[in-house]
Amino acid sequence: MGNLMQYVPGPYDVTEPVLNLIHDAITAINTEGIVTVWNTAAQALYGIGEEEILGHPIGEFFPTESIMLFNVMRTGESLHQVYHQPRSDVHVFISAEPLYDTDGELIGAVAVEQDITHLVRMSEEQMRTAAQKVDAIDGPYMSPSAQTVLQLLTHTPLLGHHAPILLMGEPGTGKRTIAQAMLRRMQDNGPFVPIACDALPPALADVELFGFQGGLLSEASEGRVGRIEQAASGTLYLANVHTLPLPVQRSLAKAMRVGAFSRVGSADRKPINCQVVASATPGAKLDPALELVLHRIDVQPLRERKEEIAGFCLFFLSRFAREMGRPVPQLSDEVLALLRAYDWPGNVAELEQTLRHAVTVCQGSTLTKEDLPMALAQGSLAQLTGDATPLAVVSQAAERTRIEEALKQSKGNKTIAARLLGISRGALYYKMKQYHLESD
Numbered sequence: 001m002g003n004l005m006q007y008v009p010g011p012y013d014v015t016e017p018v019l020n021l022i023h024d025a026i027t028a029i030n031t032e033g034i035v036t037v038w039n040t041a042a043q044a045l046y047g048i049g050e051e052e053i054l055g056h057p058i059g060e061f062f063p064t065e066s067i068m069l070f071n072v073m074r075t076g077e078s079l080h081q082v083y084h085q086p087r088s089d090v091h092v093f094i095s096a097e098p099l100y101d102t103d104g105e106l107i108g109a110v111a112v113e114q115d116i117t118h119l120v121r122m123s124e125e126q127m128r129t130a131a132q133k134v135d136a137i138d139g140p141y142m143s144p145s146a147q148t149v150l151q152l153l154t155h156t157p158l159l160g161h162h163a164p165i166l167l168m169g170e171p172g173t174g175k176r177t178i179a180q181a182m183l184r185r186m187q188d189n190g191p192f193v194p195i196a197c198d199a200l201p202p203a204l205a206d207v208e209l210f211g212f213q214g215g216l217l218s219e220a221s222e223g224r225v226g227r228i229e230q231a232a233s234g235t236l237y238l239a240n241v242h243t244l245p246l247p248v249q250r251s252l253a254k255a256m257r258v259g260a261f262s263r264v265g266s267a268d269r270k271p272i273n274c275q276v277v278a279s280a281t282p283g284a285k286l287d288p289a290l291e292l293v294l295h296r297i298d299v300q301p302l303r304e305r306k307e308e309i310a311g312f313c314l315f316f317l318s319r320f321a322r323e324m325g326r327p328v329p330q331l332s333d334e335v336l337a338l339l340r341a342y343d344w345p346g347n348v349a350e351l352e353q354t355l356r357h358a359v360t361v362c363q364g365s366t367l368t369k370e371d372l373p374m375a376l377a378q379g380s381l382a383q384l385t386g387d388a389t390p391l392a393v394v395s396q397a398a399e400r401t402r403i404e405e406a407l408k409q410s411k412g413n414k415t416i417a418a419r420l421l422g423i424s425r426g427a428l429y430y431k432m433k434q435y436h437l438e439s440d
Contacts, residue, residue: 025092025113028099029069031106031424033057045090045115062086069109072096074419076106081341083334083369084113091120091337106424119340120333122307141315142181143308143348146174149297150181164256164276166241166291169299171281172349176237178299179277183235190234190274193227198243205248206264210255213266228261231274238276242284249287256293302344302351309339309351316352317367320359329359330366338369342376400435403428407437 019026020040028037035058038050046061053061058069072079078097085091096111142150153165165182167175176194183192200208211226227236238244244252255261256276260269278294280286286294302309313331321328331339335358344350358371402421410416418428432438 025115026110027058027069027113028108028110029058030108031073032427033059033070033423035061036108037110041115042113045092045113046086068094069096069111072109072111073098073106081114083337083341085333089117090115091117091333093337093341116337116340120336122310141312142177143174143305143311145300145305145308146178146181149178149299150185153178153182153297162275164294165278166286166294166296167277167279167299168282168284168296169279170301170347172347173299173301174348175279175299176239179235179237179279182275182277186275190232191230192235192237193231193274194237194239195227196239198240200244202245205244206251209244209248209252210261210263212264213268223263223265226263228255228272228274229270233273235275235277238278240280240284241278241290242280242286246287249290253287253289253293302347306340310336312348312351313339313355316355317359320356324359326359327365329362329364332366332368334369335367335372338372338376400437403431403435403437407432 019037022039023041025042025045026037026039027035027042030036035053035056038053043049048061076098080095081093084094092113092115094111094113096109098106099108099110101107167178169175180192195208207226209226209228211224211229213223255272260271262269318328354373354376357373358367362371406417406420409420414425414428418425421428
């Protein structure tokens, strides 16, 4: 493993056993491109023993990775989670940063490679499995976790038919889809009536929900039907129920507890004849009486069920392609990896919009990273490295030519020439002596 204390000082003072306990591949080079650290995970990932690579230029083994490490040293900027496919059967995310000694002098760079091959292959398999089912889907896509929630809601004796439900989850997790699916699963013939509670004027929230009777807001003696009555024999979906005014929450809790309600302005009681499904975001404060009457079910965010991304992708790609009258595009391995790596703060709703955008701009039969929104697409090594090939990657003949060109371009200034070549000034002097390029 080499003397880590010599090459990785300061905050990077870690011992060989610790490095070998880390599951990600770790590589470090000095400013001349010589490999100084190569842990057990790196040996397993690439099949190169430490005795083969330690003390040798990294360019003899990995031209692209070596360019990336030299770029990190040249720019002083760290890289995080950059996708790379070093072999046809290996997919990784690379993170790298420059290394400095205690005096702030650059001494090399370190890279950590996370093997994501199994995740890419898993997504490909899930795409193939989902492809056998997507054509038969009628209505919104129900992921495995949503189906589990649905099974719990519709087959739990303690809840009973039409028991009021609270779906607790982040925005975009598919709570409304679950509520709609409950209506189909229970084979109710009535309508699906949604209310965006956060969009209701507070002063009219109770009227919107319960309705009103003759003359309160108009001269009509018959009054107005509220949403609860509109949802008869169907499902009433109260999105963001926690935003209702507290008095309305308490009235709603009382109505669900006794199974009946009264229109505003009337004493006559009407039975609640619908499934009530409410939703709220984690941490939302509900009136205690309302919280007590609702049966809470948590809906996981997409970042905690990334294994479902492939199924969502196939469904959305098929739907958007059909809407646009074009063949369903395939997903490249890089896109699959990026989709699995992203945390999806907007959850399924964000994934849906991302794929709609990708299908819209895609020019070929396969979605690539360039088709993803800028906020999602990360750099690849090919983009980051370009043609900036450092000396550690080229042959000796090409190396001499590059040094001559750098010295000419810098008008003999060794500091500038070393910066152009991506090496230290001391390494440049050594190379000049090696190739008999010493200046007068």
